[in-house]
Amino acid sequence: MDSNSSQDIKKKPGKSQKPMFIALLAFSCLILLAAAFLLWWVPYIGLTNIYHGLPLIYGGILAGIILVIMAGIALLISTVVLEREIFLSHKLRGAVVHIVFPLMVLLGRLLGISKERVQQSFVEINNQLVLSLPFKVKPERLLLLMPHCLQNNDCKVRITGDVRNCERCGRCEIKELVELADENDVKLSIATGGTIARRIVVENKPELIIATACERDLTSGIQDSYPIPVYGILNKRPYGPCFNTQVDMGEVKKAMRLFLR
Structure with a gap:
């Protein structure tokens, strides 16, 4: 990179x-x-x-x-x-x-x-x-951690246990995230809250996390995950909090290119 x-990634819109x-x-x-x-x-x-x-x-x-x-x-x-x-x-x-x-x-x-x-x-x-950290990580040591509110509210498929249950209908950004994770051989997990997010981090033991959430959950997640570095991307909430939220996929891709070996 x-x-x-x-x-580019530092100068976000x-x-x-x-x-x-x-x-x-x-x-x-x-x-x-x-x-x-x-x-x-x-x-x-x-x-x-x-x-x-x-x-x-x-x-x-x-x-x-x-x-x-x-x-x-x-x-x-x-x-x-x-x-x-x-x-x-x-x-x-x-x-x-x-x-x-x-x-x-x-x-x-x-x-x-x-x-x-x-x-x-x-x-x-x-x-x-x-x-500023002087290192990159292997794909298997990078974790994409996303909130469940990215999933379309009308979707009946349960993806919190296994995100690859996603049927890839394209109604939300979970489809793009799954494809991005598969293309780069990185781990993608969906969390329903702080407790689940902490458990996912403990189970996967990543060297670096790219996470999306609201301000509150992202700041608490950064604190809870320390000393593991967390690159945070604030979600978009066009319909209000915790409902059909969105993530800037361009920023996710840039972050992955920057941190992956």
């Missing part, structure tokens, strides 16, 4: 949520600095009474911790802005998944930003970090 394909993510990170830096000042200033008087050099020692330790955290934030912002790995920045994905995202949700709530927008930005940033 050439660099142009990599750029629709408004990018990266500026909001960067703004929330910058705001968190200000809060961090204010908290650090209070943590130093409040015990200052008491520490001076014990030993005159303690405030300096305490301040140095606190400053070191803050500098490490802010360096990580700066590295993450640089990776997001430049859209490429910088100094092993892909290793920050764990911090983004378990620390940064919950913090962004909290800050977003305080600033009146919807949780859905924060989730969209998280998926976009996570995808960029996954794209």
Whole structure:
């Protein structure tokens, strides 16, 4: 896969949520600095009474911790802005998944930003970090994980146990997904919810997952699957949530070409 394909998949249609993510990170830096000042200033008087050099020692330790955290934030912002790995920045994905995202949700709530927008930005940033990973996977180690709501609501065929029960009538995108999986010899599974999705991941032990879902399910799936990299594709909901949803097949194909050996 050439660099142009990599750029194409990063520049998805629709408004990018990266500026909001960067703004929330910058705001968190200000809060961090204010908290650090209070943590130093409040015990200052008491520490001076014990030993005159303690405030300096305490301040140095606190400053070191803050500098490490802010360096990580700066590295993450640089990776997001430049859209490429910088100094092993892909290793920050764990911090983004378990620390940064919950913090962004909290800050977003305080600033009146919807949780859905924060989730969209998280998926976009996570995808960029996954794209920076310096490896490709064999077809048998890639898992396509799709939601059952992609199936046409009027279809009577049960595909959650075995997606190849699909009769390939073409009324929904399951037909294309089955054909795509067969052509590339990759595993395709359909999940009815988070519990089933987690079980599928445990049973298949993939090295990388390409998943489609709504904002809520995709963010929780990325968190639950860590450290397995998940490239997330938000579904389309022309008829509302969980009903005859759709997926951008072009994006699924691009992701597969990029990650497969």
